[in-house]
Each structure stands twice: as C-alpha cells, then as structure tokens.
Amino acid sequence: MSPILSVRGLTVRYPGTARPAVEGVGFDLEPGATVAVVGESGSGKSTVALAVSRLLGPAVAVRAETMTFEGRDLLGLGREELRRLRAGRIAMVFQSPSGSWNPTRTIGAQLVDGLRAAGRWPERRDALVALLSRVGIHDPESRLNDYPHRFSGGMLQRAMIAGALVTEPSLLIADEPTSALDTTVQAEILEILDELRAERDLAMILISHDLGVVARLARHTLVLYGGRTVERGPTAEIYRHRGHPYTQGLLAAVPRLDGPRKTPLPAMAQGPVAHSGCVFAPRCPRAEDRCRTSEPALRPVGGIEVACHLAGEPGREPAWRM
Amino acid sequence: MADVTPLLELRNLRKTFIAGARTVQAVRDVSFTVGPGEIVGLVGESGSGKSTVADLVLGLERPDSGEIFYGGRPLPELLAGSGRGYRAAVQAVFQDSVQAMDGRKTVGWSIAEPLVIHKVARGAALRARVAELLRAVHLDPALAGRYPHQISGGQAQRAGIARALALKPALLVCDEAVSALDVSVQAQIVNLFLEIQERYGTAMLFIGHSLPVVRHLADRMVVMYAGAVAEQGPAEQVCSAPRHPYTRLLIDSAPSFEPGPSPAGPRRTRGEGLPAAGCRFAPRCPLVTDTCRTADPAPREVGAGHSSACLRAGELTVAETRPSRFSTEKRRPG
Amino acid sequence: MTTTEPTSGAVGGWRRPTPTELWAGATVLVIAVLLIAPGWIAPLDPYRLDVSQRFRPPGAGHLFGTDDAGRDIFSRVVYGARNSIGAALIVVTVAAVFGVVYGAAAAWSGGILDRILMRVVDLFLAFPYLVFAMAVAASLGRGLTAALVALTVLWWPSYARMVRGQVISLLRDRHVRAARTLGASGPQILRWHVVPHTYDAVLVRYTLDLGQALVALTGLSFLGLGAQPPTPEWGLMIADAKQYALTAWWAAVLPGAVVFLTALNFMSLGDRMRRAGGTR
Numbered sequence: 001m002s003p004i005l006s007v008r009g010l011t012v013r014y015p016g017t018a019r020p021a022v023e024g025v026g027f028d029l030e031p032g033a034t035v036a037v038v039g040e041s042g043s044g045k046s047t048v049a050l051a052v053s054r055l056l057g058p059a060v061a062v063r064a065e066t067m068t069f070e071g072r073d074l075l076g077l078g079r080e081e082l083r084r085l086r087a088g089r090i091a092m093v094f095q096s097p098s099g100s101w102n103p104t105r106t107i108g109a110q111l112v113d114g115l116r117a118a119g120r121w122p123e124r125r126d127a128l129v130a131l132l133s134r135v136g137i138h139d140p141e142s143r144l145n146d147y148p149h150r151f152s153g154g155m156l157q158r159a160m161i162a163g164a165l166v167t168e169p170s171l172l173i174a175d176e177p178t179s180a181l182d183t184t185v186q187a188e189i190l191e192i193l194d195e196l197r198a199e200r201d202l203a204m205i206l207i208s209h210d211l212g213v214v215a216r217l218a219r220h221t222l223v224l225y226g227g228r229t230v231e232r233g234p235t236a237e238i239y240r241h242r243g244h245p246y247t248q249g250l251l252a253a254v255p256r257l258d259g260p261r262k263t264p265l266p267a268m269a270q271g272p273v274a275h276s277g278c279v280f281a282p283r284c285p286r287a288e289d290r291c292r293t294s295e296p297a298l299r300p301v302g303g304i305e306v307a308c309h310l311a312g313e314p315g316r317e318p319a320w321r322m
Numbered sequence: 323m324a325d326v327t328p329l330l331e332l333r334n335l336r337k338t339f340i341a342g343a344r345t346v347q348a349v350r351d352v353s354f355t356v357g358p359g360e361i362v363g364l365v366g367e368s369g370s371g372k373s374t375v376a377d378l379v380l381g382l383e384r385p386d387s388g389e390i391f392y393g394g395r396p397l398p399e400l401l402a403g404s405g406r407g408y409r410a411a412v413q414a415v416f417q418d419s420v421q422a423m424d425g426r427k428t429v430g431w432s433i434a435e436p437l438v439i440h441k442v443a444r445g446a447a448l449r450a451r452v453a454e455l456l457r458a459v460h461l462d463p464a465l466a467g468r469y470p471h472q473i474s475g476g477q478a479q480r481a482g483i484a485r486a487l488a489l490k491p492a493l494l495v496c497d498e499a500v501s502a503l504d505v506s507v508q509a510q511i512v513n514l515f516l517e518i519q520e521r522y523g524t525a526m527l528f529i530g531h532s533l534p535v536v537r538h539l540a541d542r543m544v545v546m547y548a549g550a551v552a553e554q555g556p557a558e559q560v561c562s563a564p565r566h567p568y569t570r571l572l573i574d575s576a577p578s579f580e581p582g583p584s585p586a587g588p589r590r591t592r593g594e595g596l597p598a599a600g601c602r603f604a605p606r607c608p609l610v611t612d613t614c615r616t617a618d619p620a621p622r623e624v625g626a627g628h629s630s631a632c633l634r635a636g637e638l639t640v641a642e643t644r645p646s647r648f649s650t651e652k653r654r655p656g
Numbered sequence: 657m658t659t660t661e662p663t664s665g666a667v668g669g670w671r672r673p674t675p676t677e678l679w680a681g682a683t684v685l686v687i688a689v690l691l692i693a694p695g696w697i698a699p700l701d702p703y704r705l706d707v708s709q710r711f712r713p714p715g716a717g718h719l720f721g722t723d724d725a726g727r728d729i730f731s732r733v734v735y736g737a738r739n740s741i742g743a744a745l746i747v748v749t750v751a752a753v754f755g756v757v758y759g760a761a762a763a764w765s766g767g768i769l770d771r772i773l774m775r776v777v778d779l780f781l782a783f784p785y786l787v788f789a790m791a792v793a794a795s796l797g798r799g800l801t802a803a804l805v806a807l808t809v810l811w812w813p814s815y816a817r818m819v820r821g822q823v824i825s826l827l828r829d830r831h832v833r834a835a836r837t838l839g840a841s842g843p844q845i846l847r848w849h850v851v852p853h854t855y856d857a858v859l860v861r862y863t864l865d866l867g868q869a870l871v872a873l874t875g876l877s878f879l880g881l882g883a884q885p886p887t888p889e890w891g892l893m894i895a896d897a898k899q900y901a902l903t904a905w906w907a908a909v910l911p912g913a914v915v916f917l918t919a920l921n922f923m924s925l926g927d928r929m930r931r932a933g934g935t936r
Contacts, residue, residue, distance in 0.1 A: 040504035040505065040506060040507075041475075041504055152368075152369070153368070182367035182368055182531050183367075183531060183532060183533065183572060183575045183576060183577075184367055184571055184572060184575045185367070186575065187574070187575035188575075209504060209505065210505065210577055211579075212576075212577025212578060212579055213577050215577070215578060215579055216578065239579055249506060250505055250506065251579070253505045253506050253508070253509035254505050254508075254509070254534070254577070255509075255512070255534040255535050255537065255538035256534055256579070257533065257534050257537060257561055257573060257576055259534075259538075261537060261538050261539075261557065261558060262516060262538065262539070262541075263516075264513045264516060264517075265509035265512055265513055265538070266509070267506055267509035267510040267512075267513055268506040268509075270474070270476060270506070270507070270510075380837050381837075382833060382836060382837065404839070404841065405839065406839045409837065409838065409839030410839060412837075413837065413838070414834065414837040416830065416834060418830065421829075421830040421831060422830050422831055422833075422834035423831055423834070424831045424835075424848065424849050425831070426852055426853065427848070435835070435838060435840070435848075436838040436839070439838055439839050439840050439841075439844065440839060485838075489838075
C-alpha cells in the first residue's frame with residue numbers, strides 16, 4: 001500500500017535558537033496504520049506534530065526533503081489549501097482538554113464551528129451525535145448544550161476526538177491525547193481511538209512521552225532525543241531489542257506492576273544535548289570517545305534502525321538492567 | 323503494626339463541598355493509618371477524594387465529621403494557637419513545585435522560609451542549612467540564587483522536597499509529587515523518596531494515580547473510589563491479589579509493555595453521575611449484582627491487614643483476578 | 657512578632673533596560689530635580705516682582721514670558737512643580753499605601769468584616785469630589801492642604817478595591833497554600849507572598865493616577881479651592897492669567913500646556929507599563 005503521509009529529512013529550527021529542534025526525522029504512514037513518536041520534553045516530538053500539520057508560524061524554518069500528504073507537497077501549499085486540509089483531511093487532538101475549548105461557548109456550538117469550517121454542516125449532524133455516543137458521551141443531544149466546565153477532562157477529550165473525526169479525516173495527529181487523564185480513562189480513550197482507527201482506515205500519529213502508553217496502539221515507533229531519531233522500527237521489535245541506550249533507559253525507568261518494589265529505579269542521569277557527536281553521549285553510561293566526536297547515523301540492527309555506534313556489537317549488555 | 327501507635331490515624335472522615343446547587347461528597351467515611359516511617363500509597367482517579375484527604379491531613383480543610391490523630395493527639399488540638407509543632411512535623415510536597423514556590427522569591431529563599439518561620443536558623447547558619455538541604459536532594463547549592471521558573475521541572479521538584487525536609491518532618495504528604503515529570507526524572511524523584519525513607523525514617527502519605535509508581539514506593543496501599551476507601555492492604559498484596567473490582571480495573575489499565583489491546587478492554591463509563599444509593603462503583607463494575615445497587619458495602623477484612631469494600635470480595639480470588647491480564651486475545655496493533 | 661525575611665541569594669547580573677524603564681527613569685529624574693532643586697533649572701526668583709518687565713512675551717530673557725507683575729513665568733512653572741506634581745505625588749502615594757493595606761486587610765479578614773469594609777469603600781467612591789473638596793475647604797480653610805486632604809480621602813478606595821480583588825485570588829494560589837503548610841502566619845503570608853504580587857498592578861495604576869491627580873489638583877486650585885496667591889501653582893497661575901488672557905495669552909497657555917504634557921506623560925507611561933505587564 002502506498003503511504004498516505006511520507007516525511008523525509010524533516011528539519012525544524014525556531015528563530016533565535018542555535019540548533020534545530022528537529023533534525024532529519026522521517027517516516028512513512030499507511031492508511032489505517034499508527035506511528036508513535038516517543039520522547040521526553042524537549043525531544044522535539046510535539047514539533048514534529050506541528051510541522052506535519054503546518055501549524056508552526058512563518059518565523060519557524062521548516063525544511064524537508066519530502067513531506068507529502070495524499071500525494072500533495074505539504075510544504076508547497078497555500079494558506080487556504082492548508083486551512084481546508086486541516087478542517088477536513090488532517091485532524092488534531094492536543095493534550096490539554098480544557099485549553100482546547102472556549103469556556104464561553106457550548107460544546108455543541110464549538111463542534112458545529114468545526115463542521116462549518118469543513119463545509120460539512122448540517123450534512124454531518126447525525127454523524128456527530130453518533131460519534132459522540134460512540135466515544136462514550138452519554139445522551140449527546142442534551143450534553144451538546146453544556147458549557148465546557150460541565151465536562152470532566154476525560155469527557156472534553158472524548159468530545160475533542162469526536163469533533164476531530166466527524167469530518168472523516170484520513171490522518172489524525174494526537175499529541176499526548178491522554179497524558180492529563182486518569183489511567184482508567186486513558187486506557188479507555190486509547191482503546192476507542194484504536195477501534196475508530198481500525199474501522200475507518202485512519203492513519204494516526206500518536207505522540208507520547210510514555211513508551212508504555214503507545215505499546216498497544218502503534219505498529220511503528222520513532223524514539224526521539226534532542227530532535228534526532230535515535231531508534232526507529234516496529235514497536236514490538238523496539239521493545240524486544242531496545243537497541244539504543246536512551247530507549248533502554250526510558251523503559252527501565254518506569255516502575256512495572258510485576259517488577260521489584262522499593263529498590264532504586266535505574267534512572268538516567270540528566271545532561272545536556274550534545275552539539276557534536278552523538279546527541280545522547282553526555283547522558284549515556286556507555287559513551288566512548290567516538291560517541292563524542294562522530295555522530296552515529298540510523299542503521300539497521302536486527303529488524304530495527306538504531307543511531308548508536310555500539311548497537312549490535314557482540315557481548316554488549318543493556319545499559320540499564322530492568 | 324497493631325501494637326504500635328500509628329503516627330497518623332484518620333477515623334471516619336467526611337467532607338462535603340457545596341458548589342452552587344450541587345453538593346459533592348468529596349470524602350465519605352475514610353479511615354486508615356500511617357505508621358512511623360511507613361509509606362502509605364493513596365491511589366484513585368481524579369474526583370476520588372484523595373487530594374481532599376491530603377488537604378484534611380495538612381489542616382488546609384476541616385472535616386465535617388470524623389477525626390485525625392497525629393501521635394495519638396487530635397488535629398484541632400495540635401493546630402490550636404500557631405499550630406507550628408504540627409506544621410513542622412507534617413510537611414507537604416506538591417505536584418508542581420514551581421507553582422508551590424513564590425515566583426518572586428529565589429529558590430534559596432523558599433527553602434529558607436520554613437526555617438525562618440520556625441526560628442530554627444538565621445544569618446550564616448541559615449545559608450549553610452539551605453546549602454546542606456540542597457545537597458541532600460542532590461542539587462547544586464548554587465541553585466539557591468535562581469528563581470523557580472529558571473530551573474527545570476526535576477530540579478524544582480527536588481527543591482520542593484528540600485523545602486519540605488527543612489524542618490525534619492516525621493511525615494511527608496506527597497500529593498501527585500511525581501505525576502507531571504518525564505519518566506527519567508520521575509524515576510530519580512522516586513529514588514529520592516526511597517532514600518529519604520531509608521535515611522531519615524520519614525513516613526509518607528504518597529498520593530498518586532499511577533498504580534505502578536505508588537506500588538513501587540508504598541509499604542501499604544489505600545485505593546479510593548468516589549470518596550470512599552475501596553480497598554486497603556499491603557501494597558504487593560493489593561496489586562497481585564486485588565480484592566476489589568476497581569483495583570482490578572486500575573491494574574488492567576496500567577500502561578503495559580505487551581503490544582496488543584488492553585486487557586481492560588473498553589469499559590465505557592457512560593454518564594458521569596454516581597449512583598445515589600448502593601455501591602458507587604456498581605455502574606462500572608463487571609461483577610455487579612442487584613444487591614450492589616441497593617446496599618452500600620462497608621469495608622470488610624479479607625486478609626491480614628487487608629480489607630475491601632466489595633460485597634463480592636470473597637469471590638474475587640487470586641485465580642480469578644490474575645489471568646484476566648493475559649487471557650484476552652491478541653489483536654495486531656495498527 | 658519579629659519576622660526577619662529569609663535571605664535571598666540575590667542573582668546579580670545587569671541587563672539592558674527596556675525603553676519603558678528608560679522612560680520611567682527619565683521621568684523620575686526630571687521630577688526629582690524639579691522637586692529637590694528647582695533653582696538649578698529656574699533662571700529667576702519666582703516671587704520677584706518687576707513692574708518694568710510686565711507682560712513680556714516669550715523670548716530670550718523670559719522663556720515663557722512674564723505675567724502682570726513682571727514675574728518670570730518659566731521660573732514660576734519650575735517652582736510650581738513642587739506644589740502641583742509634588743501635591744499629586746502626596747495624594748496618590750498616601751492613597752495607594754492606605755488603599756493597599758486596607759484592601760489586603762479586607763480580603764484577608766473575609767466574611768462580614770470584608771463586606772463592611774467594602775461598603776465603606778463604595779460610600780467613598782460614590783461621593784462627588786468637588787462637593788467634598790468645597791466642604792473640606794470650608795472647614796479647614798482654603799489652601800493646598802485642604803485640596804490635598806480632600807483628594808486623598810477620595811482617592812484611596814480605588815486602590816482598596818483593586819488590591820482586595822487581587823489578594824482574594826492570590827490567597828487561593830498554590831504558593832500561598834504551600835506557605836500555609838509551612839506554618840507561616842497570616843501577616844507573614846500577606847507580607848511575603850501576597851502583597852508583593854500586587855505591586856506591578858499598583859505601580860501601573862499609581863503612574864496613571866499621578867496624571868489624573870495632577871489634573872484634579874490644578875483644577876481645584878483653578879477654582880480657588882486649592883493653592884492661594886502668591887504661591888506658584890500651575891492651576892492658580894492659569895486662573896490668574898485668565899483676566900488678561902487676551903493681552904498675554906502665554907501666561908495662561910504655557911502653564912496649561914505644561915499641565916497637559918505632564919499629565920499626558922504619566923498616563924502614556926502608565927499605559928505602556930500596563931501593556932508591558934508592569935516593569936520588573
């Protein structure tokens with residue numbers, strides 16, 4: 001199947017900063033597939049989302065070898081074409097449930113605005129109500145008249161998802177869609193997103209700081225650190241191989257329900273992003289001289305791609321024990 | 323534990339808030355204890371009342387009924403007058419330490435503040451103690467001169483802990499103290515709490531919504547749902563052999579490293595209203611019976627130091643709870 | 657109770673001042689010179705009568721010309737700053753300090769006391785200031801003091817109301833909750849964590865009010881309810897000059913322009929500070 005979204009060599013630089021926030025990031029996304037972009041704050045993962053949806057202002061330099069969506073060059077589109085694209089074909093869901101809603105207008109009015117912008121009102125009215133019910137909003141017809149403060153964070157996020165999907169987009173960009181929510185609600189919303197993706201052949205970019213959250217949903221994962229892709233490949237393989245010390249550190253740092261208790265967690269030290277050599281070298285317990293001088297390229301190592309000089313070398317123990 | 327006087331005892335606490343025309347029963351009959359040097363984890367989702375419990379313990383709110391004892395003495399008596407003795411013994415670590423510090427004051431000022439309020443030190447001794455506290459939480463003493471917004475989230479959280487440790491408290495109330503942090507920073511702060519318990523013997527009431535994180539730190543665990551205690555017991559036992567369906571749901575919802583659908587499955591929480599009678603969890607419960615909708619279950623002993631407020635707790639055995647995690651058929655992720 | 661503040665390890669480091677800060681600094685400097693040493697600027701004695709120099713138009717010897725008694729208008733304007741800007745400073749400063757304390761106290765006490773205190777504020781805000789100024793002048797005797805008292809008494813309530821609102825919201829702030837768990841007393845919380853956070857807004861209002869108070873004070877003097885002759889005061893100078901405004905326009909127009917420009921300076925500076933989110 002040909003990819004719906006193809007990104008190669010994406011580089012983003014904010015004005016007045018010494019180095020790009022994102023450099024050389026690339027991935028392909030097929031209809032109905034999910035790619036996860038994982039990293040901690042400052043890794044550039046949200047910048048990737050904003051760059052793909054072209055929501056970064058004109059002052060931000062966005063460059064890419066390729067960035068095509070449904071065969072069209074995203075970097076070559078005009079303002080009106082972009083607006084139409086975002087109103088219909090590309091949908092976004094952000095982290096903050098309350099920050100995404102205007103507190104002075106009803107939920108229904110705001111959802112209708114979205115449909116109007118896409119030129120799909122009132123045609124998709126019934127679809128909207130059905131979708132609200134589908135994402136878990138009980139009695140949607142009456143709840144549409146409520147103001148946002150009457151909704152819990154989880155309910156706002158459900159309504160946001162319904163609003164995003166009602167225009168039948170082919171791509172959904174979800175930036176930490178459940179990070180502000182309780183674990184039970186988080187699990188439920190992610191499950192609903194996954195069902196909707198499967199039914200509608202929706203392509204999804206799922207951005208998260210938590211590898212545990214994306215494990216169940218994304219077939220492919222990109223791990224970002226300091227704006228660089230440090231590991232890329234099928235999610236299951238990444239969990240199995242943990243090729244990059246940063247991925248190993250991320251996974252080892254999270255307590256697990258079946259893990260040991262009351263013992264120190266293997267926590268990565270903090271450190272700056274390196275300006276030369278491997279971006280992760282200052283925090284890496286295995287860094288050698290070559291890591292500080294030459295930057296490792298992404299290369300295939302047993303089913304995944306890893307940007308680490310030491311990956312795949314025999315006799316190497318994982319940097320952090322689980 | 324029974325023969326030791328608990329450091330903190332909460333007995334039948336109730337607190338109702340009135341918001342406009344609605345009344346919210348934030349805390350309904352909550353009882354549990356924290357022993358000296360013990361970490362008690364308090365888990366629940368937002369609206370479960372766990373943060374109200376923290377506010378009650380910190381004396382920021384007064385209960386409508388019920389009592390809090392610290393070292394065997396009731397809280398109103400301890401807070402009478404300046405209340406400084408209790409304030410010094412029970413300190414708080416908040417979710418967002420940047421916000422908990424005054425943005426117009428330096429980090430060093432904020433850490434020195436409790437020492438000044440309680441007249442513990444001044445002048446050069448004060449500065450030395452601030453530096454010592456910063457080192458105790460593995461921060462560079464030079465950070466004392468920075469403002470809260472000039473340091474990273476992890477550094478702010480450590481500074482918040484240093485501030486809470488300044489008066490050598492016997493109990494730390496940690497309200498979502500690691501929830502907003504990146505995973506590597508979260509791990510460091512979890513380790514710091516473990517180190518504090520070991521080094522100073524500080525007891526903690528550790529409030530969180532992440533079951534794995536709380537399980538990692540806690541000796542005992544209290545699970546709250548809709549203002550009441552659903553289950554409490556030894557942390558490992560609660561997590562490996564939960565005796566309340568809500569605890570089981572929490573376990574199934576925890577982020578997993580198993581690719582494939584969540585074992586919890588989509589459990590639609592249609593409608594947010596809580597039932598007025600019966601078990602508050604009944605609408606979400608897979609094991610619900612007709613009795614559950616009418617009778618409000620009281621906590622019952624289900625094991626040594628382990629209690630559950632579920633009418634069917636006796637039927638929830640180890641054999642029944644564990645396999646649910648793995649029995650679901652695997653679907654290929656997208 | 658003695659409350660020594662925790663020592664703040666102050667961060668050193670100098671940064672380039674913003675244009676707003678430069679503007680505010682220049683204003684403060686000019687006013688300081690006008691109030692402390694008007695003699696450095698004024699070429700002549702503002703009280704010196706010289707009938708031979710009556711009604712001289714603005715020119716080389718007399719920058720703003722002379723009045724009917726041959727006094728140098730520019731020198732009178734410079735010395736008059738003490739009575740005009742100086743008086744405005746006193747009115748607004750006293751009002752601001754009292755209003756901040758009053759508003760913070762009302763917010764802190766809450767409940768019935770807060771309601772009573774704020775009723776008093778409403779009462780003052782509803783009072784027509786000219787009527788009040790005339791009443792004060794009648795009881796204290798006409799003069800700058802009466803004008804000062806009248807304006808100050810009517811000026812503080814706006815500060816009280818503004819600060820009360822801010823303090824109520826600040827008291828709910830997380831850093832105040834945190835300070836309570838440390839055992840900080842009410843006065844400590846107010847002094848350390850609440851009142852300083854109102855300073856930015858108070859400073860903006862203070863600057864805007866200086867302009868308004870100046871206009872109000874010169875207005876009262878113009879109406880004869882403020883400074884009395886021969887005091888050099890801007891409003892009074894304009895009032896005196898109106899008798900011969902047709903022969904010597906400068907005697908009324910130039911002091912009037914000074915009032916206008918001074919008030920405009922304060923108000924646009926205040927407006928700019930508000931848009932900059934207060935000066936740090």
